[in-house]
Amino acid sequence: MxxxxxxxxxxxxxxxxxxxxxxxxxxxxxxxxxxxxxxxxxxxxxxxxxxxxxxxxxxxxxxxxxxxxxxxxxxxxxxxxxxxxxxxxxxxxxxxERLDITLAGRKANKGAIHPVQQGLNEMCAIFAQMGFEIAEGPEVEDEFHNFDALNIPQEHPARAMHDTFFFHADEAQQAKLLRTHTSPVQIRTMKGCVDSGGQPPLAVVAPGRVYRCDYDVTHSPMFHQVEVFKVDKDVSMAHLKGVLKHFLSTYFEKDLPIRLRPHYFPFTEPSAEVDVGCVFCAGKGCRICKGSGWLEVLGSGMIHPNVLKAVGIDSSVYSGFAFGLGVERLVMLKHGIPDLRLFFENDVRFLRRMGA
Ligand SMILES: [Zn+2]
Missing domain, CATH: 1.20.58 (Methane Monooxygenase Hydroxylase; Chain G, domain 1)
Incomplete structure (x- = not known):
């Protein structure tokens, strides 16, 4: 071959x-x-x-x-x-890889809204229904908006009571701070309105985080407030009381009595602490209301003429009411939560029980 x-x-x-x-x-x-x-x-x-x-x-x-x-x-x-x-x-x-679709499924864990945020949403919704607009402001504020314009001058004792977190400031600058309340939003909204050529009426609800150097069963260094105010011609204490009564009864889902006790705040005159009939004992007196039948829920009053003056609103023509409420406090009362710290520990058992 x-x-x-x-x-x-x-x-x-x-x-x-x-x-x-x-x-x-x-x-x-x-x-x-x-x-x-x-x-x-x-x-x-x-x-x-x-x-x-x-x-x-x-x-x-x-x-x-x-x-x-x-x-x-x-x-x-x-x-x-x-x-x-x-x-x-x-x-x-x-x-x-054929799936047996007849097998019972395992329930997935769903995320949900934190109880404090739920409370904020509920509260803002009630005020929005009454015609209040929602406004927000910065958490890092200056002394003008947090104190001066709210009739709390430099040496005013109320300033010391606010336990403020300050940022270090150089000499040329105004000191920056973490806002101690949501009231600066009141100043920003009113001033913003006037500076852009506007005038009242203004009806605003301002929710947000506030900061104070304080920590125990009922105090947290960060908590939430809702600031509510209305400025117009002929606004009176009667309007304030009407709004408070409607808000508190709607939020607590029962017709609750309210009472206004004379008090002092630098930014309102007259000022009043607001109590609501105890949601736990219907006024009979219990451990939560310390036997009084009343729960202190917020501070309120007629906006001080000096505050209106600081933002350029003529207090001889316009008047207004304002109040600020602690969101955690109201959520605790509504749901019978004993300790403020539960909100911030993020214990899933607590959050689940709250429907979060
Ligand atoms: Zn009670």
Missing amino acids: SEIDSLKSELRVLEEQALASFTQATDLLALQALRVQYLGKKGALTNVLKGVGRLSAEERPVIGQFVNQVKDALTAALDAAEATLSVAEKAKRIEA
Whole structure:
């Protein structure tokens, strides 16, 4: 047998072996191994080609063509086998991953709104229904908005009572501080209105975080307030009382009596502490209301003429009422929560019980 014929017959044997082995492969991995075994750089076909060196110059193109035919045949067979196997494997995988949709599901943990935020939302909604607009202001304030404009001058004792967190200020700047109440929003809103050429009426509810250097069962260094005020011609204490009564009865979902006790705040005149009939004992007297039948809930009053003057509103034409309430305190009373700190510890058991 000539050299070329023996090479050809070697190639034919190789082709037959290869084709037979392809049909036996049971998965794609095995098929890939066969591809390497026969067609790879160090594969069987390459190995046979080593014999080409023994051929004459005329014979080499002939055997070259023959090799290409074998190579094409093997490649085509491999591709076809691969296609068949991949369809089969996909079908197998789908079968294995079949979902039993009759199995009862596991309940996912849902996120929800924190009880304090829930309270804020409820409160703002009640005031919005009465026509108050929601306004917000910065938590980092200056002394003008937090104190001066609210009729609390530098040496006023009320300033010391606020337990303020101050930021270090250089000499050129006014000291910055964390606002101790939401009342600065009152100043910003009124001043913003006047500065842009407007005048009252203004009816605003301003919710937000406030900061005081204080921490115990009923005090947190950060807590939430809602500031409410209305300025217009002929606004009186009667309007204040009406709004308070409607708000408190709506929030506590029962018709509660309220009473106003004379008090002192620098930014209102006259000023009144507001009590609501105890939500726990309906006025009979209990541990929570310390036997009085009343719960102190907020501070209020008629906006001091000096405050109106500080923002450029003529107090001989306009008057207004304002009050600020502690959100955590009202949420605690509504839901019978004994300790303020529960709101900030984020104990999931507490939050779940609160529906958060
Ligand atoms: Zn009570």
